[in-house]
Amino acid sequence: xxxxxxxxxxxALALSAAAASAxxxxxxxxxxxxxxxxxxxSTYIEKHGTSPTYAFFGDEEEAFQKLRSGFRSDVTHICAGxxxxxxxxGLLEAWDKSRVAAYGDLDANLLGEDVISGEAEFxxxxxxxxxxxxxxxxxxxxxxxxxxxxxxxxxxxxxxLTLPDNVDDAYxxxxxxxxxxxWTEVTDEQFQAASAWLREAHPLVRTYWTDPAELVTLMATGxxxxxxxxxxxxxxxxxxxxxxxxxxxxxxxxxxWLCGFVKMANxxxxxxxxxxxxNAFLDPSSTAALVEAGYGQAxxxxxxxxxxxxxxxxxxxxxxxAVLAQLPMDxxxxxxxxxxxxRIKAGF
Numbered sequence: 008x009x010x011x012x013x014x015x016x017x018x019a020l021a022l023s024a025a026a027a028s029a030x031x032x033x034x035x036x037x038x039x040x041x042x043x044x045x046x047x048x049s050t051y052i053e054k055h056g057t058s059p060t061y062a063f064f065g066d067e068e069e070a071f072q073k074l075r076s077g078f079r080s081d082v083t084h085i086c087a088g089x090x091x092x093x094x095x096x097g098l099l100e101a102w103d104k105s106r107v108a109a110y111g112d113l114d115a116n117l118l119g120e121d122v123i124s125g126e127a128e129f130x131x132x133x134x135x136x137x138x139x140x141x142x143x144x145x146x147x148x149x150x151x152x153x154x155x156x157x158x159x160x161x162x163x164x165x166x167x168l169t170l171p172d173n174v175d176d177a178y179x180x181x182x183x184x185x186x187x188x189x190w191t192e193v194t195d196e197q198f199q200a201a202s203a204w205l206r207e208a209h210p211l212v213r214t215y216w217t218d219p220a221e222l223v224t225l226m227a228t229g230x231x232x233x234x235x236x237x238x239x240x241x242x243x244x245x246x247x248x249x250x251x252x253x254x255x256x257x258x259x260x261x262x263x264w265l266c267g268f269v270k271m272a273n274x275x276x277x278x279x280x281x282x283x284x285x286n287a288f289l290d291p292s293s294t295a296a297l298v299e300a301g302y303g304q305a306x307x308x309x310x311x312x313x314x315x316x317x318x319x320x321x322x323x324x325x326x327x328x329a330v331l332a333q334l335p336m337d338x339x340x341x342x343x344x345x346x347x348x349x350r351i352k353a354g355f
Contacts, residue, residue: 034059034280037080046296051287101128109289114307133305140261141254142236172215238322239301
C-alpha cells in the first residue's frame, strides 16, 4: 500500500516546536499517552499558540477513580463502553451539538439512532476508532487456520496465542465466537456462554497483552503467532518487514472499538477551549496524522480523502459489516464482565 504524503514534514516540526514551548493552562485534557501529538489538534495550536495541558492515565477505571477522588479535567478521552457508567456517576456534562463543527459529518455508523435524531443528550463525541481482528504470522500460520475465531481454541497454537488484557475486547471476541453480535442487551445465558468460551481459551493463551508496543514485541520475536489485536499493530509490524496479516473476515466476524471525548462537570478551565479542542481533533487537518498512526477519525467526510485500499493497508477498512464492540452498555453487565474476566485470567 502507498499512503499519500502526509502534511507532517516542516509543518509538523513547527507544530511540535510550538507545542513544546508551553502548554495552555486553560485547558486540561485527560487522555491515554500518545494522543497528545500536536498534529492531532493543529487548528487548536494555530488558534491559541500552544497545545492544551495533558494528564495521562493507564486505563479508564484508573481515570474514573482519580476523577471521583477529586482530580479535575476539562475534557477526558474514554471509549464508548464506559459512557453509561460515567454519565450515571454525575461526572459529565452534555455537549452542545451546535458547537461541534463536524457534528453533521460524524459517521452515522458510530452514533446511536437516538443521538442522530436528537432524542438523547450528547455526552459523548465519537472521535477515533479502529478495528479488532486476528493478527497472525503468515509464515507459520496458514490462512485457513484463521478463517474462524476457533483458532483461539486450537491446541496446535498452545502458548503461541495472546489476547488483549481489556475486558471490552476480550468479551467482544467471546460474544462473536458464540454467535452474539449485539451486546448492548446481553442475556445471562449469552454472558455465561461467552465467559465459558474465554475460560476454554485461557490455558492456550501465553499472555494477555496490555499495549500495542508489547504485542509488537511478542509478534516480532516469534513468541506469539496469533493475536486478537488492534489494527494499529499491523502497519508497525509490516514496517519492520515481518510476515503478518490481519484477518477481518473470520466466519464469526470482527469488531470495531470506538472512543471519544466527554466534557467534565465543574471543569477547571475554559469551556470555549474545550470545544476548540474537540473541533481541532475532528478537523480534516487531523485526519491524515490519525490514519498514519492507525486510527480512524469519526469525521466520515474527512475520511473519504483515503481510498479503501489505503485504509485496508492500515487495517481500518469499512465500518459497515463489522460489530461495534464498545457501544454504551448496561453498567452492571460491564461490571460482571470485568469481575469474571479477572477470575478467568487468574485460572478460576
